[in-house]
Amino acid sequence: MDTVPSELWHTLDGKDSAVPPAWADHPRATQKSPVLAAAAIKLLRTPTALAQLSPEESACIVSFMRLTGFAPGATILREGDQQETGYMLLVLTGEVSVQTTDGGTHEPVVISVLGPGNVIGAMGLLDGAPRSATCVASSRIEAAVLSRGALDQLIAQHPHVGAKLMVALCQRVSDQLRATGQQIGMYVQLMQTMQAEIDALKQQLRDDRRD
Amino acid sequence: MDTVPSELWHTLDGKDSAVPPAWADHPRATQKSPVLAAAAIKLLRTPTALAQLSPEESACIVSFMRLTGFAPGATILREGDQQETGYMLLVLTGEVSVQTTDGGTHEPVVISVLGPGNVIGAMGLLDGAPRSATCVASSRIEAAVLSRGALDQLIAQHPHVGAKLMVALCQRVSDQLRATGQQIGMYVQLMQTMQAEIDALKQQLRDDRRD
Numbered sequence: 001m002d003t004v005p006s007e008l009w010h011t012l013d014g015k016d017s018a019v020p021p022a023w024a025d026h027p028r029a030t031q032k033s034p035v036l037a038a039a040a041i042k043l044l045r046t047p048t049a050l051a052q053l054s055p056e057e058s059a060c061i062v063s064f065m066r067l068t069g070f071a072p073g074a075t076i077l078r079e080g081d082q083q084e085t086g087y088m089l090l091v092l093t094g095e096v097s098v099q100t101t102d103g104g105t106h107e108p109v110v111i112s113v114l115g116p117g118n119v120i121g122a123m124g125l126l127d128g129a130p131r132s133a134t135c136v137a138s139s140r141i142e143a144a145v146l147s148r149g150a151l152d153q154l155i156a157q158h159p160h161v162g163a164k165l166m167v168a169l170c171q172r173v174s175d176q177l178r179a180t181g182q183q184i185g186m187y188v189q190l191m192q193t194m195q196a197e198i199d200a201l202k203q204q205l206r207d208d209r210r211d
Numbered sequence: 212m213d214t215v216p217s218e219l220w221h222t223l224d225g226k227d228s229a230v231p232p233a234w235a236d237h238p239r240a241t242q243k244s245p246v247l248a249a250a251a252i253k254l255l256r257t258p259t260a261l262a263q264l265s266p267e268e269s270a271c272i273v274s275f276m277r278l279t280g281f282a283p284g285a286t287i288l289r290e291g292d293q294q295e296t297g298y299m300l301l302v303l304t305g306e307v308s309v310q311t312t313d314g315g316t317h318e319p320v321v322i323s324v325l326g327p328g329n330v331i332g333a334m335g336l337l338d339g340a341p342r343s344a345t346c347v348a349s350s351r352i353e354a355a356v357l358s359r360g361a362l363d364q365l366i367a368q369h370p371h372v373g374a375k376l377m378v379a380l381c382q383r384v385s386d387q388l389r390a391t392g393q394q395i396g397m398y399v400q401l402m403q404t405m406q407a408e409i410d411a412l413k414q415q416l417r418d419d420r421r422d
Contacts, residue, residue, distance in 0.1 A: 163374035177343075184398065
């Protein structure tokens with residue numbers, strides 16, 4: 001597999017300021033790297049990405065994507081970032097560590113590790129809201145980027161494909177919402193158990209002190 | 212405001228079997244009830260529904276929706292339901308109580324109360340997966356239904372409008388995902404506090420017994 005041109009690699013780490021990448025300056029996936037483009041077309045159709053697309057629809061979407069790369073340790077997306085968040089990435093090579101400091105912990109907690117075929121940042125693409133998690137390149141990453149501007153062009157020029165992409169993306173976000181719903185259910189149960197333990201310990205303390 | 216024809220009212224409660232409504236037998240919103248259709252067109256554009264649509268796009272979508280009604284106490288969607296889940300409802304009149312028994316509680320917990328302009332069941336429309344919560348009519352409900360078949364027709368005949376509807380729906384689901392993410396963060400914090408309390412109580416017990 002050929003690689004992304006060296007001048008387009010991102011080496012931003014957490015200490016750098018969050019300079020948004022200028023996606024328009026990146027090569028279109030289909031123009032500069034046919035091998036990576038072919039990988040993107042295939043990967044966009046894996047169950048981890050958006051399996052409901054036909055090969056032709058997938059190729060149409062990839063023609064609107066741009067290539068980028070990240071050095072190991074580089075921050076791909078930063079939790080809470082509010083600038084230029086309107087894009088998603090399809091991971092082509094390497095592994096991405098998804099981390100959060102949500103919940104008030106000081107050390108970031110690794111939520112998941114994502115590999116080729118995974119899509120990251122889909123929610124930002126849709127509404128440009130602050131990033132909900134930090135994504136760090138665990139290894140050398142090559143990725144295809146779809147920006148909001150490119151999505152709007154795709155919908156304008158190929159509305160059927162745009163609509164199908166949106167159905168697929170929406171199903172992905174729904175799956176994540178179902179998973180977090182189950183997680184919340186689990187936590188509520190766990191908290192009930194902990195509360196029962198607290199009540200029992202308090203009772204023991206009272207009993208002990210009465211004796 | 213005129214009402215949904217009486218033969219199309221649903222009175223299903225939790226004790227009935229989950230007979231799926233045959234949406235194709237319901238009147239198209241624009242044909243049988245122009246007043247309700249006008250309300251639907253307006254409500255689809257409220258911030259609680261899918262504000263990004265133009266009045267023309269909203270009217271186009273409503274022309275693919277069908278009207279239905281639910282008596283007070285009727286179950287509109289049932290948590291875990293796997294049959295014929297491929298539709299969403301836009302609430303036109305009345306209030307819907309969203310409940311779950313997730314988390315192992317025996318009594319259903321009310322998650323939220325939704326009124327006119329709210330969309331329920333969007334996730335089922337997309338992937339037909341089991342319903343994640345129970346929705347009960349708190350009062351007399353009139354609603355406009357969009358089924359998966361109608362969505363497919365909408366995308367085939369008006370792909371631009373279909374794509375825009377999907378972007379709007381996807382933004383809604385993303386908002387919900389962000390909210391549950393914050394909820395999880397809050398619960399993790401709460402569990403850390405509870406664990407600290409458990410540890411402190413255990414230490415007190417040990418100290419007391421040592422004396």
